[in-house]
Amino acid sequence: MRYLLIFVILLYLLSDVEVTAGSIMIVSCNQDEDIAKLLSESLQAPYLIIECGKFTQEVKNEIRKINPERLIIIGGRFAVPYDAEKLGIRYERIGGKNRIETAQNVLNRFFNFSIQESYILPSTSEVQNFLINSKASKLHVFIGNSSVSHRWGAYYTKRLEDYFQTIISHEESSLNRPALLIGNTENNGIIKNYWNITGLPEAASMLPLVYLKDDILFITGTDQNIFFNQRAFEKIEPREYNIRELLVFFILLVGILAFLTFFLKQYEKMLISGIILGFTLFYLYYIPPKGQLIWDSLYLYFDGAISLLFNGKYETILTGRGLPGTSFLTYLYFLLSGPSDINANLLILLLSIFILSATYIITYRMFGRKAAITALILLLSNPLFNKQTLLYSSDIPFTALTLATILTIIFKSKYSPLASGIFLGFSMLIRPSAAILIPLLLYHYKSVKEKISLLISIPLFIVGIQTLGGVSGYLTELTVKSPIITAYTLDYIKSFFQETGILAAPLLLIGMYKYRNILSQYTLLHLVALLFWVTYDTRYILPIIPFAAMLQSSIFSLTKTKFLIVLVIATIILNIAGLKIIFLS
16 A cells, blocks of 8 residues: 555656656747757657747647647747647646747746846946957957857847947957857857856856856847847947938938928928928937837848848748848848948838828828828827837838829829839838739729839739748738637727827718728728738728828818817827827836
8 A cells, every 4th residue: 555655646746747758749839949949858859840820730730640648838829829728638838928038938947047137147337348348359259050140140249340349350260258159059169168157057048148257248049039139239239329320311311301392382391391300300319218129020120131231131030921021121221321220210210201291292282281281280190100100110111112102193104103013012022911002003004004014013022922932821921810800800990090080080081981082092992901911900000090191181171160170189189198108108
């Protein structure tokens, strides 16, 4: 009886030990691939990497074929969907709000290592002093052998050269101190050889860390999270403008304002240019403390840009995710201004200024001066537009190119179809939902010759399709986000009325019904397209906002009814209240 009791106790204890051969399988999406491999090696368990958010029947069949007793799911339910929990297999999910937190949780759970959310060790001031002092002698750089480590290593060293005027040496014959090591113990042999001086376990090099020890600065992380060290660089290098950044920005700003004022009468030039310049200076003041890159998945656009800059080809941290249009625009801007997070924000600000200018020009051309000024004020006071102006993402570039396409249709010339085709192609390189412009262009360009000119968009469209893995990948990206009529649809409709001006939303609907022109057509198409695209994220409504301002102002300009005047003024006040929340938060 005594031996039976001991056997039962041992059986119970062993049932929770993860290293039992063949009993465990690790499932992770490609956002946490390196962490999954690390855990697989530690537990000697098979692992399966899926495409983010796609738990297909083939994946289920593969898991059932291995028939594990237990699943360890790495990542949240967006990365590895809920279906992974419905296989009838005992599971444990380890995730976090982003890739850093997921990596931290894995290390804490299986490697008995945890660290506070401080990316810079031992302190920011000590790292800064080290970099300042390294000016006196060459900083020897050793970068990991992966493509991601190479481009981010090049980016970080370029920032050190620009900000600290550090002299960089890439002579990798031997480690001479001071030294900078970039990568992790898996992809950088020098880091593996010297990691013991940190006093941390090797698994800790899979976290985004900036670690200084014995005149060696380690910048670590996996291929999926090393870019998070950009946050640390924001603390090491205070976010401030330099002469080159401001010079490039203002030269391009003058070009946009020159384009705008070409359509204005003399007395309007100073007024409208002054309004937009005031908007610009306001945001230039706010970008260093508040402008930011959108972290995690959407950071792939920045990653794609530095891949083009330093690797000479387009790659991203998530293969097959995200069209390259925003990365190409960012890359072109980096060629002029240099690569940095501030320059990424300045690019978005310039495109926001173009959106303001295009909104004024289109409204002026279609509805007159009174409506154009009203549309400009409505757009300037819109919280969603202003919030996106502070963020680096694909929303502002897509909206800008959409407006550029509409401009080429409205200002008809013999080159308009060609220009429309180019802007359409670039739009489809940014977001698949740009395909809704195709029927619009075919409808407005009547002759066969004009329609043929639109074919210029096809090469760019093919590039986008290839980036997403062919036609099936493009269609998946177009539809996978949210099927039509979902639990989010009511929230989407509510957001649409809020973001287009709350009280003034009825004016938009009236304007769409009354005019039924290209503005109404595009707005309606985009509203419907969002049911197939993404109905749970309000930023996807942004391309509608300028068109909403135009249509709302068109109704306002046609009536002297006090009620409508009060309605628009109330909308502006509510929008300004929303702005205060954004800038004071």
